[in-house]
Amino acid sequence: MESITDAVKKMEGYDQLRRQLDRIKQQILQDPYVASFMEANPGINEVNLEKGLTKLYEYSKERHNCDNCPGLERCPNLMQGYQPVLTADKDQIEIFYEKCFLKKQDEKQKSMTALIKSYFIPRDILQASFDRLHSIDQDRKEAIGSAAEFVKKVAAGEECKGLYFYGKFGVGKTYLLGAIANRLAERQISSLLVHTPEFLREMKNSLSDGSFNEKMELLKTVPVLMLDDIGAENMTNWVRDEIIGVILQYRMMERLPTLYTSNYDFSLLEEHFSYSQKGGLEEAKGKRIMERIRHLTVPVFIGGDKNFRSLQ
Template sequence: MESIMDAVKKMEGYGQLKKEYDRIKQHVLTDPYVISFLEQNPDLNQSSIEKGLTKLYEYSKEKNHCSNCPGLNLCPNLMQGYQPELAADRNAIEIYYEKCSLKKQDEKQKSMSALIRSYFIPKDILQASFDRLHSIDQDRREAIGAAWDFVKAASSGEGAKGIYFYGKFGVGKTYLLGAIANALAERQIPSLLVHTPEFLREMKSSLSDGSFNEKMELLKTVPVLMLDDLGAENMTNWVRDEIIGVILQYRMMERLPTLYSSNYDFTLLEEHFSYSQKGGLEQAKAKRIMERIRHLAVPIFIGGDKNFRTFQ
């Protein structure tokens, strides 16, 4: 009885097919990646190599894709973001896939982004890092050092005290908060960074859509809260007493660190909080708010004559 192989050999085109197979086999077995694998596994015999030729071909093709990587989004591999590896198991060739460095970096970035919540903060601020602050002038080094000390204290569970960064417009206060948020995320510490004026306007509108309590709970309980541009909001009794005051009181009682940025020093901020819609000043209420801020944060002045954006 004629064997299947003998029958196949008689089929029209078999010769061309065999020629193409031999060409591919030669190409695979002369691939530097495949040669390296075979040299590391000298126990593999010819029969094992023949049986594993399909896996060697896949490995060669995918590995060369990786060596000419076009970027994670354009990855042509069967499993985007995964690179092939070979193993010799009981004289048989096996192929498996592992995440490449770009895939790991992308997942890390997404994981970090999930740890940083923000409202009305520019995208470039959410990509801020301490690595880009090494060339900043001396006037800002104290603030950078204090920021890094906060990250270390928060990471060690020492009960870090917050910071009140203040200075004129453009000295890098918001960027520094962004760098802190990213450094905390690398250490798996969640934070919330909000542009205070815009967020307070949203809080007012959230009374009608039913999300007010949820947002208040978030600001009160997030492990690290950062209030950017405090003092630039339109001050009302409701904002001062029912929003800022309630949030800070809770965080003071629970010893949750809060960081701030502002154009005002403590004296000017107290004047801002003393504003009353009814006319006159409500200094006692303003002092109560300031007591909570002073209790929660150390004031750090950020100087510098040049606009921070010239350093980026």
């Protein structure tokens, strides 16, 4: 009885099909990537080569897609963000996929972003980096150095004081907090960066939606808390005594670092915290809050005559 293979060979057009397949085979084998693989694996015989021809074709096509990469979002490969790798397992051709550089970078960025929680912070601040700060003028170098040293100590597991950045509007205080948050995330340390005035308004609203305790717990326990623009909030006894005071007391007891930015120096901030809705001043309560801040932070003045945004 005639075999199927022999029967196929006698079919009309078989010779033409065979010639086309041979041309495709030669094109695949002449591909530099495939040729390099075959040269490195001389044990692959003709039978295994025929069996693995479709894998070689797939590899060639996908590998050249990577050479002409249009970006992760437009990746044309079968598995977006993955590049092909050929192996010869017992001289049989196999193909598998591994994450490309762009895919790894994207996942790393998403992982870092997940480590940085924020409330009411502009997008450009959440993308801040120390690399862009090295070119900033001399007046800001001390602050940048203090920030870098803080990250170094926290990453090393050392106990260290937080930082209190103060100076006039527009000198780059908030951007510096963003750079710290991103550098900490690179070292797998989570942080929370909040715009204090807006967040405190949110805390008042959270009393009605049931999320107050959850938010308080987050601010109290996050490994690194950053309170941006403290002193710009509308001061009330409730904000001072039940929110800021409680958070700072807990963090002081647990020795969790807290960073601040403010337009006020310590003396002016103490006056702000001494405000009383009932009229007059409650100096003892203002001093109590400031004692917690002074005890666990180092004041760092950020100078500069030019607006930070004009220096970027």
